[in-house]
Amino acid sequence: EFVPASRVSRIKSSPSVAAAARVRELKAEGRSILDLTVGEPDFDTPEHIKAAAVEAITAGETKYTSVTGTPALQKAILQTLELNTGLHYSANEITIGGGAKQVIFTAFMASLDDGDEVIIPAPYWVSYPDMVLANDGRPMIVPCGEDSGFKLTPDALRTAITDRTKWLILNTPSNPTGAVYSRAELRALADVLAGFPHVFVLTDEIYDQIYFGAGKLTGLVEAAPELKDRVLVVNGVSKAYAMTGWRLGYGAGPAGLIGAMNKLQSQISSCPSSVSQAAAAAALSGDQSFIRTSGEVYRSRRDAAVAGLNAISGLSCSTPEGAFYAYVNCGGVLGKTTPDGSVIRDDQDFVLYLLDLASVAAIPGSAYGLGPYFRISYATSLAVIEEAVAAIDKAVQALS
Ligand code: PLP
Numbered sequence: 001e002f003v004p005a006s007r008v009s010r011i012k013s014s015p016s017v018a019a020a021a022r023v024r025e026l027k028a029e030g031r032s033i034l035d036l037t038v039g040e041p042d043f044d045t046p047e048h049i050k051a052a053a054v055e056a057i058t059a060g061e062t063k064y065t066s067v068t069g070t071p072a073l074q075k076a077i078l079q080t081l082e083l084n085t086g087l088h089y090s091a092n093e094i095t096i097g098g099g100a101k102q103v104i105f106t107a108f109m110a111s112l113d114d115g116d117e118v119i120i121p122a123p124y125w126v127s128y129p130d131m132v133l134a135n136d137g138r139p140m141i142v143p144c145g146e147d148s149g150f151k152l153t154p155d156a157l158r159t160a161i162t163d164r165t166k167w168l169i170l171n172t173p174s175n176p177t178g179a180v181y182s183r184a185e186l187r188a189l190a191d192v193l194a195g196f197p198h199v200f201v202l203t204d205e206i207y208d209q210i211y212f213g214a215g216k217l218t219g220l221v222e223a224a225p226e227l228k229d230r231v232l233v234v235n236g237v238s239k240a241y242a243m244t245g246w247r248l249g250y251g252a253g254p255a256g257l258i259g260a261m262n263k264l265q266s267q268i269s270s271c272p273s274s275v276s277q278a279a280a281a282a283a284l285s286g287d288q289s290f291i292r293t294s295g296e297v298y299r300s301r302r303d304a305a306v307a308g309l310n311a312i313s314g315l316s317c318s319t320p321e322g323a324f325y326a327y328v329n330c331g332g333v334l335g336k337t338t339p340d341g342s343v344i345r346d347d348q349d350f351v352l353y354l355l356d357l358a359s360v361a362a363i364p365g366s367a368y369g370l371g372p373y374f375r376i377s378y379a380t381s382l383a384v385i386e387e388a389v390a391a392i393d394k395a396v397q398a399l400s
Helices: 015-028 047-058 071-085 100-111 127-134 154-160 183-193 225-230 255-268 274-285 289-310 347-358 382-397
Strands: 094-097 117-122 138-143 165-171 200-204 231-236 249-252 325-329 373-377
Touching (some): 071 249, 100 200, 100 249
Parallel strands (some): 200 231
16 A cells, blocks of 8 residues: 655645635536636736747747756846846846746755744745645744734734744735735834844745736835845746746745755756746746736726625625735624524635535635635636625525
């Protein structure tokens, strides 16, 4: 009998991947499901990006590349970083991988020894704790409630840091809440970090182009350039350019960390797909109008979802400033009874009830480390959002 390594039994499969699989199953059984679980843009990859990939194939760019990517991709990443952070990065300060997800995993593999601690503000992207566990680290979860906008406060950070802290993870805009750290909030966290030079920061800015505030989003190293030598900026093309299936992400950080990550990458996959690299280079260096047009669509969906959900008695949600998720407080329906007589005890019960009675699929807040909430994704049509909100309203009204 096969016995998996202990690192496998330490972790669980991604709940969002599991939720998506459940929706597919129900659809295959013929049920029509209003799916609000989706963690990817519903748009097609822009044509000029696809064309660049086809061109790369035709030109025979179908071989291994250097571990750190083709010259065209490296150039595009360095220029993008300069534009987004206002800082200069060199080629030995960047790494690429099969999605931001793989970059984060490799960062932990390159840096964590047994028992090293990683501070993870909750609610968090589901993969962080498991990635830490898989690499022998200890996830240190810090609850960040709605009263602080689901964001880590300087005091909570100071309290969480120990001698064993290796990393702090920040994710702005956040999956699952859509919360965005302001420049002042990032500065305040940086001021705490100044007193703890052994702590590195992984800032996951994969949603930075999906931002509803004025101007562009401020990232951590832009707000605190003095931290550049201990920050790993993680980004990629998945969300901004509707390229989740191409699997291309990147990281930028101090040369020592990046060198260790690239050494591992050379033994893991050698390099991400050469065709995806060509597509990503075109995405980062080509026409950026897709960001604006898709952003306007996301904004109108956000407005519809937030207004609709807040009009339902027992539910409330604050307005997300970025990404394409809303984190809905369902504390007001706990303790109520469903038409078939069962009591809604927690967000998981409520999400199951919504799937059963309203055919609406969402993900319970317990998956993200903070209840009683559920996450909806509005990376779906306005029609589905409106139908889902109406169905949720009806289901809530059926509770007694
Ligand atoms: N980081 C966050 C916060 C995400 O939500 C996701 C995808 O859901 C990723 C990283 C992974 O992105 P990629 O497709 O680049 O691996």
